[in-house]
Amino acid sequence: EPEVTQTPSHQVTQMGQEVILRCVPISNHLYFYWYRQILGQKVEFLVSFYNNEISEKSEIFDDQFSVERPDGSNFTLKIRSTKLEDSAMYFCASEGQGRGYTFGSGTRLTVV
Amino acid sequence: DQQVKQNSPSLSVQEGRISILNCDYTNSMFDYFLWYKKYPAEGPTFLISISSIKDKNEDGRFTVFLNKSAKHLSLHIVPSQPGDSAVYFCAATGLTGANNLFFGTGTRLTVIP
Numbered sequence: 001e002p003e004v005t006q007t008p009s010h011q012v013t014q015m016g017q018e019v020i021l022r023c024v025p026i027s028n029h030l031y032f033y034w035y036r037q038i039l040g041q042k043v044e045f046l047v048s049f050y051n052n053e054i055s056e057k058s059e060i061f062d063d064q065f066s067v068e069r070p071d072g073s074n075f076t077l078k079i080r081s082t083k084l085e086d087s088a089m090y091f092c093a094s095e096g097q098g099r100g101y102t103f104g105s106g107t108r109l110t111v112v
Numbered sequence: 113d114q115q116v117k118q119n120s121p122s123l124s125v126q127e128g129r130i131s132i133l134n135c136d137y138t139n140s141m142f143d144y145f146l147w148y149k150k151y152p153a154e155g156p157t158f159l160i161s162i163s164s165i166k167d168k169n170e171d172g173r174f175t176v177f178l179n180k181s182a183k184h185l186s187l188h189i190v191p192s193q194p195g196d197s198a199v200y201f202c203a204a205t206g207l208t209g210a211n212n213l214f215f216g217t218g219t220r221l222t223v224i225p
Contacts, residue, residue, distance in 0.1 A: 106155045
């Protein structure tokens with residue numbers, strides 16, 4: 001069964017530091033997404049990515065956030081200057097044909 | 113604005129009985145609905161889906177029912193097993209060109225042995 005792989009599983013960072021969360025989507029998938037879940041809250045959409053550009057983003061995805069697919073394999077989420085409220089589980093997902101998303105197991109980001 | 117709502121944050125069911133998880137939505141443009149199951153420290157796992165052209169979809173112990181007029185869907189698990197204990201998220205997507213999912217807040221199901 002193809003998987004979406006996320007690294008690291010847990011990242012602790014100082015407030016104001018930059019973090020990069022990495023994802024390897026399923027190889028023949030075309031659509032890529034980042035979601036996050038703040039502890040105890042709902043899963044929230046951040047951004048979708050198709051054909052090497054952002055196709056949609058939410059209000060959460062402000063100028064501090066960026067995404068890249070640098071090498072045709074990895075799909076990264078960068079947070080330039082982390083804030084305490086960025087602490088959450090971040091999930092990457094990819095989608096091929098059809099409408100089912102495959103999620104990675106998540107990166108727990110803790111900003112201290 | 114919560115477009116997908118799961119009003120029961122938790123549900124406990126005896127093993128072998130039926131679990132019914134409910135979900136309501138407000139956006140009539142949604143045309144595809146999915147249920148995800150999530151264990152602690154793991155990502156959501158796709159469980160079952162239904163298109164708006166159907167009112168029922170069945171996969172083994174899992175059945176999803178869709179009532180478009182009421183903007184309501186439900187997931188039935190029968191018989192429930194202890195391994196089904198997890199958080200279940202309802203999600204919806206539409207024909208607006210947006211490929212993102214709108215998630216409900218989840219229902220924590222506990223199946224008691």
